[in-house]
Amino acid sequence: MTRPLQAQIDLSALRHNLGVARVHAPQSKVMAVIKANGYGHGMLRVARALEAAEGFAVLNVDEAMALREAGFNQTILLLEGFFSADELPILAEYRLASVIHCLEQIEMLEMAGLPVKIEVFLKLNSGMNRLGFRPEALVAALQRLQAARAVGRVTLMTHFACADEAQGVAAQLACFDSLATGLDAPRSLANSAAILRYPQAHGDWVRPGIMLYGSSPFADASAASLDLKPVMTLTSAIIGLQELQTGEAVGYGAAFRAEHPMRVGIVACGYADGYPRHAPTGTPVFVNGQLSRTLGRVSMDMLCVDLTGIPGAGIGSPVTLWGEGLPVEEVARAAGTISYELLCALAPRVPVAEV
Ligand SMILES: *Cc1c(COP(=O)(O)O)cnc(C)c1O
Numbered sequence: 001m002t003r004p005l006q007a008q009i010d011l012s013a014l015r016h017n018l019g020v021a022r023v024h025a026p027q028s029k030v031m032a033v034i035k036a037n038g039y040g041h042g043m044l045r046v047a048r049a050l051e052a053a054e055g056f057a058v059l060n061v062d063e064a065m066a067l068r069e070a071g072f073n074q075t076i077l078l079l080e081g082f083f084s085a086d087e088l089p090i091l092a093e094y095r096l097a098s099v100i101h102c103l104e105q106i107e108m109l110e111m112a113g114l115p116v117k118i119e120v121f122l123k124l125n126s127g128m129n130r131l132g133f134r135p136e137a138l139v140a141a142l143q144r145l146q147a148a149r150a151v152g153r154v155t156l157m158t159h160f161a162c163a164d165e166a167q168g169v170a171a172q173l174a175c176f177d178s179l180a181t182g183l184d185a186p187r188s189l190a191n192s193a194a195i196l197r198y199p200q201a202h203g204d205w206v207r208p209g210i211m212l213y214g215s216s217p218f219a220d221a222s223a224a225s226l227d228l229k230p231v232m233t234l235t236s237a238i239i240g241l242q243e244l245q246t247g248e249a250v251g252y253g254a255a256f257r258a259e260h261p262m263r264v265g266i267v268a269c270g271y272a273d274g275y276p277r278h279a280p281t282g283t284p285v286f287v288n289g290q291l292s293r294t295l296g297r298v299s300m301d302m303l304c305v306d307l308t309g310i311p312g313a314g315i316g317s318p319v320t321l322w323g324e325g326l327p328v329e330e331v332a333r334a335a336g337t338i339s340y341e342l343l344c345a346l347a348p349r350v351p352v353a354e355v
Helices: 011-024 035-039 043-049 061-069 085-093 103-111 135-147 170-180 192-197 328-334 339-344
Strands: 006-009 029-033 055-058 075-078 097-100 118-123 151-157 232-244 262-267 284-287 290-295 303-306 318-322 352-354
Touching (some): 035 043, 097 103, 118 135
Antiparallel strands (some): 284 290
16 A cells, blocks of 8 residues: 555636636736646646746746746746846746846846847835835836847736735735826736735736635635635545553654543654644644644644544545645634645655646
8 A cells, every 4th residue: 555645736727716806807818827837736747737827927037947848828927037147048948938137137138138138027116125126226227128039029017025914915016007108008916815906007918926826815704705725635544543541742842741541643744744833733634524623733744633523434434634624814814824835845755646
């Protein structure tokens, strides 16, 4: 018998979630964000399922080249642009679009002799203060790009810091709109949270990430309430059973101690698989069709679950760590993180099955 841990990737859920993005932003083209190996789901697998998207956004040239070589003809955007001038010939050859967020990148483009023009997304720092030109520097940057022989279409872009929070997008959107109004350029602003909550921020290209994978970007709204379907379901099984006596402990550090006699199941999944080691006792887990909780510390290859009230559970009983029936956001919340981190952290050693 092989180790029972497996990640199931539901391709029809991916397509469904793309449809949800389109319902919210019917006038916009979709740039499906598939960085970080498609948020842990497999970049090419996700791209194939989402081939109806008008574009894909990735982090680096290697990912973009792999997409082109796999036959995708859509716009492919490098979210941080190129990092050095020696990447520019590859951008030209593979027709990659580049975010431009700093003057150094503009200088490199001005110096480059390229056979074709590079499409660029000029990034405004509208308040997040991570990447991008400050408002007072944007127009000059745009003019230099428009004058550069190596540059093709320029789209104006910004990224929201608080679209998923109470603060919202108002100040950043006002900043962007005050500059973009009167400039004849396409626009791209919205991540998943802005797609779902701020139609005034949709623009020409929306950039959904987490919603495509079926997870809610909001702490105060479940994925189901947004009509999003989970794409990744991480399942395993019980591989060991222990009967704890009162006062006995389980796992490293003896971090959980039984207050009365109880049955404990040992599950084949640990932090080397991407399960968060910081998940404390009480993190939700689905065991043999019932909601239960983890106990004690997560080990490298195993974790422990409470079998109290699940008398039918034994060796081989199915366990769902997250996904169908147990939203990944709930596991993330218990572990003090967000669903993005759990999905991205799925380890390469976990076998994947497409369903
Ligand atoms: C990752 C990313 C997105 C997608 O964000 P989600 O919250 O996952 O929808 C959009 N735009 C940029 C610039 C990003 O880096």
